[in-house]
Amino acid sequence: MMHFLEQLHISNNNIGSSTGIEWIESNGITIESYSPVDGKLIGSVIATDQEAFEHIVLKSQDAFTTWRMWPAPKRGEIVRQLGEALRKYKEPLGKLVSYEMGKSLQEGYGEVQEMVDICDFAVGLSRQLYGLTMHSERPKHRMYEQWHPLGTVGIISAFNFPVAVWSWNAALSWVCGDVCIWKPSEKTPLCGIAVQHIVNEVFEKNNVPDGVSCLVNGAKEIGEWLSNDIRIPLISATGSTRMGKAVSVAVAARLGKAILELGGNNAIIISKDADLDMSLIGAIFGAVGTAGQRCTSTRRLIIHETVYEVFKQKLVNAYKQLKIGNPLDSKNHVGPLIDKTAVELFLSSIEQCKQQGGKFIVEGDVLKGEGHESGCYVQPCIAEVTNEMKIVQHETFAPILYLMKYATIDEAIAYQNNVPQGLSSSIMTLNMREAEQFLSHAGSDCGIANVNIGTSGAEIGGAFGGEKETGGGRESGSDAWKAYMRRQTNTINWSDQLPLAQGIQFNF
Numbered sequence: 050m051m052h053f054l055e056q057l058h059i060s061n062n063n064i065g066s067s068t069g070i071e072w073i074e075s076n077g078i079t080i081e082s083y084s085p086v087d088g089k090l091i092g093s094v095i096a097t098d099q100e101a102f103e104h105i106v107l108k109s110q111d112a113f114t115t116w117r118m119w120p121a122p123k124r125g126e127i128v129r130q131l132g133e134a135l136r137k138y139k140e141p142l143g144k145l146v147s148y149e150m151g152k153s154l155q156e157g158y159g160e161v162q163e164m165v166d167i168c169d170f171a172v173g174l175s176r177q178l179y180g181l182t183m184h185s186e187r188p189k190h191r192m193y194e195q196w197h198p199l200g201t202v203g204i205i206s207a208f209n210f211p212v213a214v215w216s217w218n219a220a221l222s223w224v225c226g227d228v229c230i231w232k233p234s235e236k237t238p239l240c241g242i243a244v245q246h247i248v249n250e251v252f253e254k255n256n257v258p259d260g261v262s263c264l265v266n267g268a269k270e271i272g273e274w275l276s277n278d279i280r281i282p283l284i285s286a287t288g289s290t291r292m293g294k295a296v297s298v299a300v301a302a303r304l305g306k307a308i309l310e311l312g313g314n315n316a317i318i319i320s321k322d323a324d325l326d327m328s329l330i331g332a333i334f335g336a337v338g339t340a341g342q343r344c345t346s347t348r349r350l351i352i353h354e355t356v357y358e359v360f361k362q363k364l365v366n367a368y369k370q371l372k373i374g375n376p377l378d379s380k381n382h383v384g385p386l387i388d389k390t391a392v393e394l395f396l397s398s399i400e401q402c403k404q405q406g407g408k409f410i411v412e413g414d415v416l417k418g419e420g421h422e423s424g425c426y427v428q429p430c431i432a433e434v435t436n437e438m439k440i441v442q443h444e445t446f447a448p449i450l451y452l453m454k455y456a457t458i459d460e461a462i463a464y465q466n467n468v469p470q471g472l473s474s475s476i477m478t479l480n481m482r483e484a485e486q487f488l489s490h491a492g493s494d495c496g497i498a499n500v501n502i503g504t505s506g507a508e509i510g511g512a513f514g515g516e517k518e519t520g521g522g523r524e525s526g527s528d529a530w531k532a533y534m535r536r537q538t539n540t541i542n543w544s545d546q547l548p549l550a551q552g553i554q555f556n557f
Contacts, residue, residue, distance in 0.1 A: 051148070053141035054091070057243035065094035065238060065266030066101040067245050068108040069252055070259045075101040077267060082239050085151040085385040086375055088423035094238040096267035102274055105263045109201045109228045110280060112260030117198045117226040125175025125224050130251045132168030135161060138247055142212065142240075144377065149237050150211050151385040151425065152339045153376045164216040166509045167525065171220035174530055178225065189544030196534040198226030199306070203275040205286040205296070208387050209342045209446070211237035212244050214310070217509070217524045218285045218533075223261065225533045227283075230263040232275060236387055238266050272296065279303050283533065286310070287344075290444075290470070290518045297520075308532055309520025310513070312444045313472030315495075315504035316349035318461045318487070320478035321356050324501070328477040329363050331503030332450075335475075337371060337383050337429045338505055341448030342391075344519075345473040345497070345505045349441065351461045354454045361410065361452060364431060368411045371429060374420045385425035386447060395427055395447035402440045402449070407432040413449060436464045444470060458483050466494045472515030473497040473504040496523075 065080070066073040077096030084091050097105070116124070135142070139161045147157035180195040202222045206214045211233060219229045233241030245264045252262060265271050272292070276284055276299035285308040286296045293311040300307040317335065319328050335347030352360050376384030386392050392415055399413050413430025420426075429448035434441055436453055455461040465474055474495040476487040484500045486492055496515035497507060507513050512527035514520065523529045549555060 051144075053144040056141040057138065057145055058246045059092050059145070059239050059243060061092050063092055063094045063239065063242045065242065065264070066097040066105065067249075067264040068105055068260045069245075069257070069262045070249055071108075073101045073104060077101070080235055080238055080266060080268075082149060082237070084148050085387055085423055085425040086148055086377065088425075091149060092239050094242065094266050097265040097271055099274070102265060102271070105230060105260075105265060106201070106278060106280055108260035109230055109263050110260075112258040113198070113200050113228045115258045116228055116261050119226070121175045121178055121224055121226065124226065125172045127251065127255055127257060128168050128175070128220050128223055129172045130255065131220075131248060132165050132172070134247050134251050135165050135168065139165070142243055142247070145243055146211055146240055147376045147384070149239050150208060151376055151387055152209075152342075153381065153384055154379055156339055157376070160210060160213045163213040163509060167216050167220045170509055170526055171224045174221070175224040178530070178534070185540065186550065187542070187548045189542065191541045191543065192539070194536055194538045196225075196531065197537055199282045199533060199535055200227060201281045202227045202229050202533060203278075203281045203284045204229055204231045205272050205275065205284065205288065206231070206233055207287045208234035208236035209339060209344070210287070211240035214287050214524070215241075215244065217513070218308075219262065221530045222533050225530055227533055228261045228263070230265060230275065230281065232265050232267070232271050235266070235268045241266065273299065276300055277303070279305070282306060283308070285522070285524065293520050306532070308522035308524060310344065310515075310522055310524060311520040312470045312518055313344040313346070313515065314348050314442070314444045314468040314470040315345055315473040316351050316465045316475070317347055317504060318455075318465060318476040318478070319350060319352040319356065319360055320458075320476065320480060320483055321353040322480040322483065323356070323477035324479060325356065325360055325363065327501065328360070329367060331475065331477065332364065333367055335503040335505045336450040337448045340383055340386050340427070341429065342387065342446050343505055345507065347450065347504045348444065349451045349453065351453055351455050351464050353461070354456055357452075357454050365410055368429060368431065373416060373426055373428065383429060383448065385423055386427060387425070389424055391446060392425055392427060394445060395449065398440060398443070398445040398447065398449055399430065402432050402434065402438070405438045405440055407434045407438065407440065407451075436467060442468050458486060462487065462492055469518040470515065471495045471517035472519040473499070473507070475499040475502060475504050477501055
């Protein structure tokens with residue numbers, strides 16, 4: 050066994066259900082996790098069955114009654130200690146993320162650093178859960194609003210960020226006074242097991258109630274149990290638009306709340322006034338980072354017609370230099386796709402693009418031979434397309450980059466917005482007027498709009514999320530914490546009369 054797996058308590062047969070301190074035996078199916086890096090079995094997880102799920106939900110409810118009464122700064126202190134523990138385990142956890150998911154080692158480390166950063170953010174937030182005071186129209190009355198914790202938060206995370214997105218939700222939930230039940234992706238269950246062990250280490254030391262941090266493992270049906278359970282007031286789900294629509298319907302049917310972080314079909318506009326060398330870096334990292342498996346990955350480049358040929362050649366030359374292989378080797382730029390199903394979708398999208406008239410200037414294919422034995426490594430590719438092609442409307446979770454020309458900034462923004470998704474967007478320009486138009490009401494319709502940086506690499510200080518088929522939710526920084534709490538308006542009458550609002554008289 051690799052040393053980093055031992056450090057994280059990953060064995061060949063892990064129990065997949067936990068209320069935190071307690072690990073629960075289950076009769077669920079066995080989920081085997083194979084690394085896309087080398088095709089080897091890393092370990093297996095016993096999925097949560099209904100009996101274990103029921104026990105976990107009840108345990109979380111019981112823990113909430115205690116945890117919500119801890120002062121918020123004290124809850125923040127627990128999260129601070131978790132941040133310190135994640136710093137301690139950054140190397141082995143980053144390696145596990147890289148090995149189980151397939152992203153580069155630097156990206157694996159970066160994902161754990163995001164966890165550390167959100168813990169730091171949440172610690173400060175624990176002393177800033179501010180409400181408002183308002184002047185009452187009635188004499189000797191005081192009005193204010195305050196925020197209370199919701200209860201149990203269900204977190205459904207995706208394989209591409211197997212630990213960071215959980216931390217965005219969990220760290221904020223905990224300082225707000227909520228408790229969490231986490232369902233990691235069935236494609237990366239061992240990352241969830243590892244994180245739960247790290248959390249347990251901190252929580253046990255501080256006598257945190259069992260049930261504040263819960264883990265369930267399994268496939269689609271576990272997400273359905275969470276989404277349909279009226280005892281779980283908020284579901285935060287990250288994944289495909291198809292999955293998000295199902296979650297939304299289930300949660301809405303019981304009048305629950307949902308945070309949805311779904312598909313992205315992100316574009317960079319390359320202006321005639323862009324710094325092309327800087328643009329090249331942003332475009333390539335956005336397109337091939339995490340092998341194109343980020344919700345913020347760059348799918349489309351909308352390039353001004355006067356610089357199109359020059360920039361296209363820069364891209365082709367750069368793609369020739371990409372090193373594709375074991376992501377644990379820092380010399381490699383691109384690792385594998387998550388599994389062979391993802392490879393099939395990659396090949397299918399290439400074929401559809403060709404059938405619709407797309408011209409590939411860098412061909413995509415499955416790589417074979419030494420270092421690529423898992424069958425999950427592919428050659429990132431580039432296709433010239435037009436905005437009208439159906440394939441351009443579709444998000445393929447793979448390194449396929451579409452190029453198209455534009456003539457005016459209005460046309461470029463229209464192309465940028467003319468897709469069902471609305472997550473991340475970017476313009477590369479040194480023209481102030483173009484930049485301001487892109488960020489204006491007449492500009493990008495995405496939740497994230499950048500100038501002179503790419504579509505990938507959001508910082509935790511800003512609220513993360515998108516519009517349209519991306520779901521409309523917000524996680525991480527800014528005031529995203531409000532989604533994990535309920536607002537309450539309070540009015541206190543300290544007079545010796547009972548005047549009614551709006552001057553209504555009610556005498557008897």
